[in-house]
Amino acid sequence: MIRRWPKAPALPSWVFDLAPVGLAGLDTWLNARHNTPYELGAAAVATLALLLRRYFPLTVLAITLPSLVISQSVVPALIALYTVGFRYRNRWLLTGCAAAVALGYATPWPPMLEVSHDDALLGLIYATMTAAAPVFLGMLTRTGQELSARIDEIERAREQERRLIEQTTLSRERTQLAREMHDVVSHQVSLIAVSAGALQVGAPDAGTKEAASTIRELSVKTLDELRHMVTLLRASGSQPTELTPQPTLAELDRLVTTSGIPVERDGELPGDLGAPQQRAIYRTVQEALTNARKHAPGARVTIHIGHTAAEVEVTVVNGRPVLPTLSLPSARHGLVGLRERAELLGGTFEAGPTPGGGYRVRLRLPLAAD
Structure with missing residues (x-):
């Protein structure tokens, strides 16, 4: 049996909508003293745009890119990039979005005419790693959810299969029991009834006739009960249930x-x-x-x-x-x-x-x- 960690209590959906906005707002506030009012406005727009990231992930990512370039507020773009990695599977699309974020992160602001090759190369490496992390994290989260759903489906299928096997086994045993009762027990009781009837007719005295009559009556009643039991066993063994549809x-x-x-x-x-x-x-x-x-x-x-x-x-x-x-x-x-x-x-x-x-x-x- 597949063992899994117990699931944590589910949080309301609005928590997952507001938490990224709060984190991006904290990032903007911490960098407020280093930004101009124009840069703060761009960061605020990027932060508020995160409220729509579940519905328009690509649009929200595009809105956060200007703030990424002109201000020091990086968190909104990374959160939007994580959402894109979670929602989409196209590798070319994800690569392009990550490249756009990496380019915006590596672009100096205000523009500098003279940048050493070492600084540019290091900045590009850091920007690439920074942009790749949320994409891979989004893909990992999506894969984890899909895997969890598959495991749940497999567990339900195995439980249903186990119940089907139990019902099939029970049905087979009932059918076999009904067959044995019909072919063996009923046959032998019928012979007893026939023999008792013959004895009743040819008995030399009244006591023997009465005993033979009693045996015959009991045999006939037993045959009726056996036929009734066989009918019930076969019906219960083949009656369709919600797990076993009628096989026709x-x-x-x-x-x-x-x-x-x-x-x-x-x-x-x-x-x-x-x-x-x-x-x-x-x-x-x-x-x-x-x-x-x-x-x-x-x-x-x-x-x-x-x-x-x-x-x-x-x-x-x-x-x-x-x-x-x-x-x-x-x-x-x-x-x-x-x-x-x-x-x-x-x-x-x-x-x-x-x-x-x-x-x-x-x-x-x-x-x-x-």
Whole structure:
């Protein structure tokens, strides 16, 4: 299980909006004695512009650049640059914004005609490092939030998978118990009832007939109770719940729609498929979509359905992952169960990676299987 540090209490959003403004205002106030009124005005405009940094990060960064050049107030531009690094992924855009801040930081004010090469080089190095820090910090913060969201999603998926496994195991045990009660216990009780009836008819005395009649009545009542229990067990073992949708093709469109990933589907299934074939196809598509969401986030999934007079084929292919993935342990029980289900129906099941870095699942079932 993934262990994480406990989350700190969430602060109101206005705290994160006003804290940078207060920090920039403090920077302006500390440099007030070194700035002219014109420079103070530019610094104040840059500071107030930070209130809109969440909505117009690039515009706010452009507003802070004049203050960065003409005054000693550096904090507003660095905060605006951090917001740009957090909001955008384009490396060329981030490089250009960082270069603009570095150039504004390295430009002397008022302009100096004579600057030694060593001083200019040192100033450029310091300016580059100063501008790169907020960009990388913004990217790091964004990556941390995305990673935290992915971990939460994985934990929810694993918890749901665990509950599905528990329900599947319970359903299998109930079905097996119902089968044993029907095939073994009910058969033996039926033999007892038949034998008791024969004894009742051919008994030589009234006491034996009465005992045989009692045994027969009890056997019949027991058979009725057994049939009732078998019905309940099978119903509770196969009744759909909110975690296990009814495994029929009638729910296949809903499964695809609610999968949360982009899916393309082509082809149609024959209309005379039996319940076992429908369940096998449904479970195959369900498992393939679940694996694509866990192991190939952001990838597009294609479902191809085809059939001939002899067999039906369902192929599910996902592309390579688009978003960052996490390495997760997997026992591949789902694929093993799908292969066993296909073999029981006389079909075949194949699963494996594609040359492009994706994954393919293919199910073939004979139409004559029942």
